[in-house]
Amino acid sequence: MTRQKSNNHLALDRLAASIVNDILNMTDEEILAEIAADGENPKQVAQETKDIFDRAVTACGKAKLAAARKSVLADRQQGSKVLQPNPNVARQKLEKILKQHPETLSKLTLAARNGEGLSDSDVFSMLDDFKELGVTPPIDKEDDNE
């Protein structure tokens, strides 16, 4: 979020940029000398700072894992929609195909012709077979609403 900066805020930003620049231009020896002058141990300072970085690495790794997990779950949900179509819609499709292709209807058992005894998976399987043969139900408004 960006808000308009006041002149005073800009003044602080400029001073901050100037100080950062000064630190960037310091030699390694000057950095170490200031740390020593502050009564600190450079090794300890370095380790404490690296610990902060390591925590950031861990936090980012966890965030990436969480994002990947979310993505996989979303894909899985999308995939499950494809694998589990609405059985009622599937039966309507099958019925339309059979009406459109009466020669196919005659080859089915009497029960199948009447739509009796067909499980949902039988219906899906038959639709898959028809699809492989290039037979698809006519498109109508109901299909558009799926």
Place this chain on the structure above:
Amino acid sequence: MAPKESTAACLSTTDIESTLQALSDVGWARLRKIARSLAHLYQIEAEDLLHEACCRALDGRRRCPSNVNLFKFLGEAMRSIASDASKAVKRHPELRLVSDSDDDENAYDPPDEQLNTEEKIIIEQEVTRKKQAILNLFEDDPVAHIMVDGIMEGMEGEELRAFTELDKTAFASKRRLIKRRIEKAFPEGRMP
């Protein structure tokens, strides 16, 4: 908004991580020094500042052009984060339990993050106070005071040196004095 520069012109997050993993002790000390100095100025925690800058570099929210020194990149990232944080009056936004139901009655209505007039005035007063507190540090040193004033007005380099009428050695020395005095005056990011 996504940065406009192409991916090829920037370091990958993996490059950034591996470069930082290989940093020398003095390299880490330099980063900590930048974080602390900014924390002093903006009244925030140095550790939080460095952590946030590292996170943004590692997850790609901030991208480092391949021709930019990594210290400069992280220094600028920290400065930018600190500046933005100091503008936010609502540092601790209200937390509410939110239902994940689709029911409209339970829909989450986020609090308004826009600053109202009173909040804007408070922030401006605070920034003015900080600026004055910094200038007050150099009441005993008119040249340093002029230099800080010049920096705050946007002067830099040769223009700033000419403004202070110092030679190069004295100018560099005065800059160091300014930095050190600010660091020592506001330890641990706390303003007086």
